[in-house]
Amino acid sequence: MRHxxxxxxxxxxxxxxxxxxxxxxxxxxxxxxxKLPALRGRTVVNLFFEDSTRTRISFETAAKRxxxxxxxxxxxxxxxxxxxxxxxxxxTLAAMSADAVVIRHSAxxxxxxxxxxxxxxxxxxxxxxxxxxxxxxALLDAMTLRQHRARTxxxxxxxxxxxxGMHVVIVGDVLHSRVARSDLWLFTTLGAxxxxxxxxxxxxxxxxxxxxxxVFSLDEALDPAPDAVMMxxxxxxxxxxxxxxxxxxxxxxxGLTPERVAALDDAxxxxxxxxxxxxxxxxxxxxxxxxxxxxxxxxxxRNGVSVRMSVLYLLLSGDxxxxxxxxxxxxx
Amino acid sequence: MIDDTSAAGPSTGPAAARVILSAADIDRAxxxxxxxxxxxxxxxxxxxxxxxxxxxYPLAQRIAAKIAxxxxxxxxxxxxxQLDVTMFRDDLRKNPARAPRPTRIPVxxxxxxxxxxxxxxxxxxxxxxxxxxxxxxxxRPRVVRLAVLVDRGHRELPIRADHVGKNLxxxxxxxxxxxxxxxxxxxxxxxxxxxxxxxxxxxxxxA
Numbered sequence: 360m361r362h363x364x365x366x367x368x369x370x371x372x373x374x375x376x377x378x379x380x381x382x383x384x385x386x387x388x389x390x391x392x393x394k395l396p397a398l399r400g401r402t403v404v405n406l407f408f409e410d411s412t413r414t415r416i417s418f419e420t421a422a423k424r425x426x427x428x429x430x431x432x433x434x435x436x437x438x439x440x441x442x443x444x445x446x447x448x449x450x451t452l453a454a455m456s457a458d459a460v461v462i463r464h465s466a467x468x469x470x471x472x473x474x475x476x477x478x479x480x481x482x483x484x485x486x487x488x489x490x491x492x493x494x495x496x497a498l499l500d501a502m503t504l505r506q507h508r509a510r511t512x513x514x515x516x517x518x519x520x521x522x523x524g525m526h527v528v529i530v531g532d533v534l535h536s537r538v539a540r541s542d543l544w545l546f547t548t549l550g551a552x553x554x555x556x557x558x559x560x561x562x563x564x565x566x567x568x569x570x571x572x573x574v575f576s577l578d579e580a581l582d583p584a585p586d587a588v589m590m591x592x593x594x595x596x597x598x599x600x601x602x603x604x605x606x607x608x609x610x611x612x613x614g615l616t617p618e619r620v621a622a623l624d625d626a627x628x629x630x631x632x633x634x635x636x637x638x639x640x641x642x643x644x645x646x647x648x649x650x651x652x653x654x655x656x657x658x659x660x661r662n663g664v665s666v667r668m669s670v671l672y673l674l675l676s677g678d679x680x681x682x683x684x685x686x687x688x689x690x691x
Numbered sequence: 692m693i694d695d696t697s698a699a700g701p702s703t704g705p706a707a708a709r710v711i712l713s714a715a716d717i718d719r720a721x722x723x724x725x726x727x728x729x730x731x732x733x734x735x736x737x738x739x740x741x742x743x744x745x746x747x748y749p750l751a752q753r754i755a756a757k758i759a760x761x762x763x764x765x766x767x768x769x770x771x772x773q774l775d776v777t778m779f780r781d782d783l784r785k786n787p788a789r790a791p792r793p794t795r796i797p798v799x800x801x802x803x804x805x806x807x808x809x810x811x812x813x814x815x816x817x818x819x820x821x822x823x824x825x826x827x828x829x830x831r832p833r834v835v836r837l838a839v840l841v842d843r844g845h846r847e848l849p850i851r852a853d854h855v856g857k858n859l860x861x862x863x864x865x866x867x868x869x870x871x872x873x874x875x876x877x878x879x880x881x882x883x884x885x886x887x888x889x890x891x892x893x894x895x896x897x898a
Contacts, residue, residue, distance in 0.1 A: 376788075379790045380788075380790045383775065383790070383791040383794070384791075386794060390829070392828040392829075395778040395779070396824065397778040516793075518793075672778070673788040676784060676786070676787070676789075677784065677785070677786055677787040677788050
């Protein structure tokens with residue numbers, strides 16, 4: 360793994376390695392010394408061309424827990440607002456010898472452009488590009504699902520566990536959601552079944568070719584109860600047209616209302632409630648759902664740091680390796 | 692785990708293998724180490740055994756069982772742990788990434804106690820250096836000691852073992868491989884269910 364650009368091309372083994380490593384990174388967060396020396400003296404650049412608080416803070420925390428130096432670069436108040444191109448920004452960072460670049464951009468494909476153009480010779484991590492992919496979010500969702508599975512099945516360890524046979528319902532703005540796309544590819548690779556629920560106006564063209572079931576009614580998708588239901592944020596900033604009549608109607612038809620949570624409770628289901636954040640309470644998710652014991656929203660935030668530590672560690676170790684030499688055995 | 696070459700892994704070229712320690716030899720060596728640890732510590736009070744993954748941990752388990760059999764005051768479960776050193780290695784940039792293994796520290800912690808690090812092969816000493824760094828982040832033991840099954844020499848750091856199963860003078864071209872029933876389940880004759888093997892790469896063949 361040289362870059363992390365999408366989950367579509369992430370193999371089953373690579374995904375499990377990231378998750379198993381993330382489990383060990385999580386243990387570090389519970390110690391009194393929450394720092395590992397693995398990336399001492401390395402520089403990670405957070406290149407954020409699009410607003411983000413939690414993802415940027417999560418990547419920053421992850422890099423700092425591994426002892427890397429972090430440079431935060433946001434487009435606002437930088438030379439990008441003066442008209443600098445991605446190429447010039449990348450070459451500037453290369454000249455400052457950045458060891459890894461975490462990039463968020465509103466244009467789909469810009470992380471790939473950065474990785475393949477040769478402008479900078481450093482691993483690139485996609486932190487969300489347009490409506491394309493958000494791979495670390497999918498990995499942290501998979502980590503959360505794996506923990507949920509271990510809890511409900513009474514397993515002691517999540518090491519080597521995949522999502523075989525699990526059923527995940529993803530609800531909401533699939534059209535604009537890079538999280539939904541990354542989740543679909545990763546969960547499918549790990550053996551889970553995915554159902555998308557959305558108003559027909561919020562489904563992308565070509566979804567019939569995706570390995571998923573599509574239904575329009577949330578109640579239909581929740582019966583029988585799935586292992587997890589993920590509510591996507593209604594992305595008002597990307598909605599330049601009327602995709603649904605009113606917010607109230609959306610909340611009633613496709614929101615996780617208190618009644619729907621009560622129905623899950625009555626059915627005795629173990630369904631976890633997930634949300635990638637930030638939540639629009641009262642729109643796609645009710646407070647009753649967000650604050651219920653089923654909610655894994657804060658676990659997802661916590662797992663986000665662990666997964667990003669894992670990704671940075673896996674991308675940045677072994678980079679002095681001579682590619683012509685014999686591969687080192689995985690286990691000594 | 693000191694020794695990069697003590698691993699199961701694709702060997703390079705045909706190799707002549709000699710069994711140096713059989714299962715019975717290993718068992719006797721561990722029994723002696725268990726007694727040495729008790730003697731050096733003047734009993735089993737405040738003793739913590741930390742195995743270094745992968746093969747150090749099963750060895751630590753066995754030593755703990757032997758100590759518990761000798762000294763009824765020793766609670767093997769509460770005094771045994773595993774210390775992963777992957778993230779503390781000094782060769783992270785030179786080797787492909789490895790998924791770290793769990794670190795499990797006994798609930799009472801290690802502060803003020805006697806910690807015995809257990810590993811399979813002592814070679815350059817770099818794993819032990821990483822382990823000492825890892826320990827600092829977990830707590831402050833009163834004493835740290837080192838027990839290894841095989842000391843094969845070629846140290847690159849000023850580190851020595853307190854308890855050694857067997858001193859094995861080797862050439863750096865040879866590979867010392869430790870196989871344990873717990874970590875290396877591939878079939879072997881029963882008397883070699885656990886064994887230490889020296890492999891000499893035949894010159895001119897393979898890498």
